[in-house]
Amino acid sequence: MEETMKSLLDDSFESAMTLTNSGVPQVPDRYVLPPSQRPALGSSLGTIETTLPIIDLSLLHEHLLRSSVIRDINMACKEFGLFQVINHGIPPSVIEGALDAATQFFDLPVEEKMLLVSADVHQPVRYGTSLNHSTDRVHYWRDFIKHYSYPLSKWIDMWPSNPPCYKEKVGKYAEATHVLHKQLREAISESLGLEKNYLQEQTEEGSQVMAVNCYPACPEPEITLGMPPHSDFGSLTILLQSSQGLQIMDSNKDWIRVPYIEGALIVQLGDQVEVMSNGIYKSVIHRVTVNKDYKRLSFASLHSLPLHKKISPAPELVGNNAPAYGEFSFNDFLYYISNNDCVQQRFIDTLKKSNS
C-alpha cells in the first residue's frame, strides 16, 4: 500500500499545458533558469542566423547526382550534425494527420493523459512533463508522450486510445519515418566512406522511439526553455516541427535558430553516430525555446540500435589509432539518465577516451 501511495505521489504533476490553460501570468519558480542559461530571445546576442543545409532527398535516386548529394550530406554532418530534408517522400497528409492527432491528445483532460504517466524511463509508453518531473532541478516548459514505435505491431496496442484517431494517424507517420530513416542511414554510412549497409548491419532490427512534444504558449519565454541543451542518444533523429523553436549549438558555441520550412523534416545526428564515426561526425547539441503567443508541437523520431546492442567506433575509421570512444548501448544510456543529471554532464562525454 505504501509503495502504491509513493508511486502515485511521484507521478503527480502540473503540466505545462495546465499552467498555460489556467492563464498564469508568470512561470512558477521551478521553471526559472539561472541567467547564464537563459535563451536571450529578442537580442541578437548569442543567437545567429546562418544558412543551414537543405538536402533534396529525391536526388539520391538520380544515378548521376547521388554522389554529389552524399558529398553535401558529408559537409552538413561535419559542419552542423544537422540538415533539413525536402522531397523526403512522406506525404503532407501523413504529416498533417500526425500533428492533428498530437493536438487532440494534448488537448485531452488531464485525467485522461495521466493514465499513461510515468517517471520510469524504461516504460515503453509514457506521458510526462519537463524532462523528468520527479527528478528535474529546473523544469522545462514541455509536455510529452513518448512511445516505442518499431516494430509497430509490437507496441501500438499500448499507445493512447484517445483520441480515437491517434493510433492510426501517428502509426502511419511512424512507419513512414522508419522507411525514411533507412535511406538516411545508407546515405550517412556512404558519406563516411563506409559500406552503404554499415549502419544497417549495426542497427539490425533497431529501435524507434517517438517523442511527441508539446510546448504551450509560455508567459515568460525569456527565462525558461522547452528543452535544455542536449544531444540525442540514437543514431539519428528525424524531427518534425509545427513552427520554429529549435536551436543548435555551432562549433563556436553560438546558438543558431533552425528555420521552419513548410513540409521539410530535420535530420539530426545522435551519439551513436558520433561513436560509430569515431568523432568524425559529432552529435548535434540542441535546445528548444518557447514563445508567448502559440503552442508548438514536434515529433522527434529517434532511431537507434536495439536496446542491448553496443555500438563502437568503426574499425575502418579508427585505422591504426586508438578508438576515441568506448562502446555503449541504448540501455546504457537509459541507465545513465536515470542515475545522473544529464543537464550537468552529457552522456557521450563519459565515453570519451582521454587519449583523444
Ligand code: OGA
Ligand atoms: C527531443 C528534441 C526538439 C524539438 O525530443 O529530443 O530535441 O524541437 N526535440 O522538440
Ligand code: NI
Ligand atoms: Ni533532442
